[in-house]
Amino acid sequence: MTEPTASPFVALLCAVNVGGTGRLPMSDLRDLCASVGFGAVRTYIASGNVVFTARLGADGARTVLEDALREYAGKPVGALIRTPGELARVRDANPFAGAVPSRVGVTFLDAPPETDTAERAAGATGEQIALGAREIYVHYPDGMGRSRLRLPPSAGRATTRNMNTVTRLAALAAEAS
Numbered sequence: 001m002t003e004p005t006a007s008p009f010v011a012l013l014c015a016v017n018v019g020g021t022g023r024l025p026m027s028d029l030r031d032l033c034a035s036v037g038f039g040a041v042r043t044y045i046a047s048g049n050v051v052f053t054a055r056l057g058a059d060g061a062r063t064v065l066e067d068a069l070r071e072y073a074g075k076p077v078g079a080l081i082r083t084p085g086e087l088a089r090v091r092d093a094n095p096f097a098g099a100v101p102s103r104v105g106v107t108f109l110d111a112p113p114e115t116d117t118a119e120r121a122a123g124a125t126g127e128q129i130a131l132g133a134r135e136i137y138v139h140y141p142d143g144m145g146r147s148r149l150r151l152p153p154s155a156g157r158a159t160t161r162n163m164n165t166v167t168r169l170a171a172l173a174a175e176a177s
Contacts, residue, residue, distance in 0.1 A: 004055045005055070006039055006040075006053035006054060006055050007053060007054065007055075007057075007083070008040070008051065008052070008053050008083070008084050008173055008176035008177050009051070009052060009053070009054060009058060009061050009081050009082070009083060009173075010049070010050070010051050010081070010082045010083075010084070010087055010169050010172075010173045011048075011049070011050045011052070011061070011062070011065055011079045011080070011081055012048065012049060012079065012080045012081075012082070012108050012159050012161060012169075013029075013047075013048025013049070013050070013069070013077060013078070013079050013159065014048070014077065014078035014079065014080070014157055014158065014159040015077070015078070015159070016047060016048030016077065024048060024069075024072075024073070024077075025046075026043040026045075026046055026050075028072070029043055029048070029050055030042075030043055030050070032068050032069070032072055033050055033052050033065070033068075035068070036064050036065065036068050037054070037055075037064075038052035038053065038054050038061070038065075039052065039053040039054070040052060040053045040176055042172055042176075044165070044168055044169055044172060045165065047161070047165070048159075049161070049165065049169055051169065051172045051173050051176050052176075053176060058081040058082075058083065059081075061081055062079050062080075062081045065079050065081075066078065066079050078157035078159070079157070080108045080109070080110065080157055080158075080159060082108070082173075083173075084170070084173035084174050084176065084177045087166065087169055087170045087173050088170045088173075088174065089133070090106060090108075090132060090133075090135055090166055090170075091163070091166050091167055091170045093132055093133075094106075094137060094163060094166075095130040095137055096128065096130070096137060096139040096163075099139050099141075101162065101163035101164045101167065102143075102162050102163070102164050103139060103140045103141065103143055103144070103162075104137060104138070104139050104140070104162060104163040105137070105138045105140060105144055105160045105161070105162055105163075106132075106135050106136070106137055106138075106160065106161055106162070106163065106166050107135060107136040107137075107138070107151060107154075107158055107159070107160045108134065108135055108158065108159055108160070108161070109134045109135060109136065109154050109156065109157070109158050110134070110154070110155070110156030110157050110158075111134060111154075111155065111156060112131075112133060112134055113131045113132075113134075113135070113136050113154070114152070115131070117129065117131060117136060117151065117152055118130075118131070120152040121149060121150065121151050121152060122149070122150045122152075123147075123148035123149050123150050124149050125142075125147070125148060125149075126141050126142065127139060127140050127141070127147060127149045128141075129151075136151060138151075144162065
């Protein structure tokens, strides 16, 4: 029986290094990923983005990573896992491709967003919302930091990255393939 080959993945951690909470130095994240057997580990900016290879499927990699993060942090830390192809599709499906990339946010979800997500959002003042496969795209014409938009809570894990980050992670993931 042959051992499975390592596949590349991107992990997007939830609530890491946001607003002074959830501090996780990226060097610690790289070390943690290596310690659980992930290979070719690379992090990107200090918001909990890590590209790696694993001999597990996406669900297995998420479980191993979340277990290690729980032990490290002393509390649950959620992670969303995407393959290089999935991340490239998120980038390519951007419905606001003409907008400034730093003003387009992608909220990654465990499951497809509910069809009434845009209608249930609160505090919108010009933001545009579009639904993806397991993502919610938001164009923030005045910037994310000024927005009062609140998306309805998701049933599972959720974390947001701007389109600049999504594009860079897609490129790093493609290099790992």
